[in-house]
Structure formats: C-alpha cells, structure tokens
Amino acid sequence: MQTPxxxxxxxxxxxxxxxxxxxxxxxxxxxxxxxxxxxxLFLYGPSGAGKTSLLNILAGINLPDSGxxxxxxxxxxxxxxxxxxxxxxxxxxxxxxxxNLIPYLSVLDNLLLKAxxxxxxxxxxxxxxxxxxxxxxLAQLDLSSLxxxxxxxxxxxxxxxxxxxxxxxxxxxxxxxxxPTSALDNDNRDNxxxxxxxxxxxxxxxxxxxxxxxxxxxxxxxALDIRTFNPAYAGGSRHDG
Numbered sequence: 001m002q003t004p005x006x007x008x009x010x011x012x013x014x015x016x017x018x019x020x021x022x023x024x025x026x027x028x029x030x031x032x033x034x035x036x037x038x039x040x041l042f043l044y045g046p047s048g049a050g051k052t053s054l055l056n057i058l059a060g061i062n063l064p065d066s067g068x069x070x071x072x073x074x075x076x077x078x079x080x081x082x083x084x085x086x087x088x089x090x091x092x093x094x095x096x097x098x099x100n101l102i103p104y105l106s107v108l109d110n111l112l113l114k115a116x117x118x119x120x121x122x123x124x125x126x127x128x129x130x131x132x133x134x135x136x137x138l139a140q141l142d143l144s145s146l147x148x149x150x151x152x153x154x155x156x157x158x159x160x161x162x163x164x165x166x167x168x169x170x171x172x173x174x175x176x177x178x179x180p181t182s183a184l185d186n187d188n189r190d191n192x193x194x195x196x197x198x199x200x201x202x203x204x205x206x207x208x209x210x211x212x213x214x215x216x217x218x219x220x221x222x223a224l225d226i227r228t229f230n231p232a233y234a235g236g237s238r239h240d241g
Contacts, residue, residue, distance in 0.1 A: 008037065008073055009034050009035060009036055009037065009070075010035050010036060010037045010038075010039065010071070010072060010173070010174055010206040011033065011034065011035040011058060011070065011071055011072075011174075011206075011208075012033070012034050012035075012068070012069075012070040013030050013032065013033040013034075013057075013067065013068070013069055013070075014031075014032055014067055014068045015030075015031060015032075015066065015067040015068065016028055016029070016030040016033075016057065016064045016066070016067035016068070016069060017029050017030075017064060017065045017066045017067055017232075018053055018057060018062065018064045018065055019065055020053075022065075025232065026065070026232045027050045027053045027232060028050045028053050028054060028057065028064070028230055028232055029230060029231055029232035030054075030067070030229055030230055031229070031231075032229070033229050035206065035208070036206075037173075037204070037206055038204050038205070038206055039206055039207075039221060039222060040197065040200065040206075040207045040209070040219075040220045040221045040222070041206075041207065041208050041209065041220060041221075041222050041223075041224060042209050042211070042216065042217045042219070042220035042222065042223040042224070043208060043209065043210045043223075043224055043226060044210070044211065044212070044214060044217070044223065044224075044225055044226070045225050045226035045227050045233070046227075046233075047212075048233065049226045049227055049230065049233040050226055050230050050232065050233055051178070051210045051226055052097075052178055052210070054226065054230075055096075055176050055178050055208070055210060057069055057076075058071055058176060058208065059088055059092060059094055059176055060076045060079070060084035060085075060087060060088055061084075061088075063076065063077055064077070071087075071091075071092075071174065072091055072173060072174060074087060089114070089117040089118055089170075090117075090118055090170070091172055091173055091174060092172050092174050092175070092176060093167035093168055093169075093170065093172035093174070093175040093176070093205070094167055094175075094176045094177075095160075095163050095164055095167045095175075095176070095177040095178065095180040096163075096178045097178050097179050097182065099159045099160060099162070099163040100163070101151040101159055101162060101163060101166070102151060103150065103151050103152035104150060104151075104152065105150065105151060106147065106148050106149060106150055106151070107138065107143060107146050107147050107148070107149055107150075107151060107154070107162050108134060108135075108138070108147045108148065110151055110162060110166055111134040111137065111138070111162075111165055111166050111169050112130065112131070112134055114166045114169050114170065115130050115133075115134065115169045115170060118169070118170030118172075133169065134165070134169060135147070137165040137168055137169060137195075138162075138165055140191075140195050141161040141162075141164060141165055141191065141192070141195060142161070142188070142191065143158065143161055143162060143165065146158060156183045157183045157184050157185065157188060159183075160180065160181075160182075160183045160184060161184070161188065161192065163180075164180060164192055164195070164196065168195070168196075168199050171199075171203045171205075172203075172205055173203070173204070173205055173206065174205065174206045174207075174208075175196070175200060175205050175206070175207045175208070175209075176208050177196070177207065177208070177209045177210065177211075178210045179210060179211055179212065180192065180196075180209070180211070181193070181211065181213060181216065182211075182212075182213075193216065193219055196209075197219060207220075
C-alpha cells in the first residue's frame with residue numbers, strides 16, 4: 001500500500017451508494033466526488049445529510065453497497081477488514097466525535113500506541129524520537145501536565161485534544177475530522193485549528209473537516225455542502241450527522 005504519486009487525487013468516489021439497512025433508502029448516493037491532494041476541505045450540511053456516513057466510508061470503517069471508493073490511490077473494497085485497519089493506521093489521522101481513547105492507558109501511551117502501528121514508527125531512528133514527537137504534540141495542545149494521567153480521568157475537552165494529538169502522531173497524508181472542536185472552548189479551539197492546519201501544511205496532508213460551526217469555514221481553502229453531491233438527502237430525518 002503506497003501513497004499516490006504527486007498530482008493524483010487524494011479521494012475519488014464514483015457511483016457510491018450506502019445504506020445502513022438494506023430495506024431503507026440510501027444515506028449516500030454519490031455519482032462522483034474528487035478531492036485533490038493537499039486540499040483543506042470544510043464539509044458542511046444539515047443533520048442527517050450523510051456527513052458522518054461519508055467519513056466512515058472514506059476511513060474504510062464501512063464499505064458502500066455499490067460503487068468505487070479510492071483513498072490515496074487505494075480502492076478500499078479490494079482490501080480485507082484487516083488490511084483496511086492497517087491502511088487506516090498507516091495513512092490516516094482520524095478525529096471522530098467518539099474519541100476512542102483507551103481509558104486505562106495514560107495520555108502519552110495512547111499516542112505511543114498509535115505510533116507503534118503507523119509507518120512513522122518503523123521509519124523513526126529510535127523510540128526516543130517517537131517519544132519526543134509525542135511530547136512535543138502534547139505541549140502544543142497544552143497537555144504536558146496531563147501526560148501520565150489516564151485517559152478516563154480527563155474532561156471531555158481534554159480527551160478531544162488527546163484525540164487530536166493521536167491523529168497527528170503518524171504525520172498522516174490524510175486527516176479526517178468529524179466535529180473535532182465541538183467540546184473545546186474558544187481558546188482551545190483556536191489552538192487546535194492552528195496546530196491542525198500548520199501540521200497539515202508541514203506534512204502536505206489533505207484535510208476533510210466536518211463541522212456545524214461555520215465560523216471555522218474561513219480557515220479552509222474550499223467549503224462544500226454535502227447536499228450538492230449527495231442527492232440521497234431529501235431534507236428528511238436520518239440517523240447520521
């Protein structure tokens with residue numbers, strides 16, 4: 001599994017249909033979507049429009065009922081579940097609403113565990129280098145004093161910042177973020193946006209960022225309403241963000 005050549009799209013979707021249940025109408029019905037490498041995309045739309053379902057498809061957590069999903073040059077349906085997990089660990093940084101931290105591990109160990117499964121861990125000259133990188137990320141997010149605290153002891157906002165640091169630890173070519181600032185106050189939200197965007201620029205990462213907070217739209221080079229490419233949404237209520 002290799003990252004695509006320079007200039008190739010980061011994401012290509014063709015004729016994608018996805019249903020949560022086979023007897024229900026589709027949540028996603030996307031004829032075509034293409035996102036360039038290094039693009040910073042702000043994705044918005046009303047609740048139920050399919051934003052979270054789309055992110056799950058792009059992360060390989062769910063597969064479409066039909067159609068083709070290429071992420072970083074890899075067609076995801078051709079991979080086994082284990083290979084999709086490996087692909088996600090190597091190449092994606094994911095910040096979902098559910099932080100998915102391991103509660104009994106320390107903040108630092110949550111980051112180091114992610115690094116261990118990423119390609120950056122094998123490329124690092126030593127475990128000391130990985131440790132330094134993790135400590136630096138935590139300092140940038142004002143989490144140094146909590147480094148040895150168990151994740152389950154943190155506030156919601158603190159857990160969110162740890163999830164951000166964990167997503168960035170492997171310097172991923174693609175960052176997927178689902179409402180990542182929802183639990184942050186204004187100061188921490190601004191710190192987060194600065195860290196996310198500067199890190200993405202430093203490592204030439206593509207960002208797909210979903211939020212209901214349209215004040216964040218100005219940070220991004222492109223904004224897109226999911227309703228413009230997902231005609232499955234007809235204004236009704238669905239169990240999806």
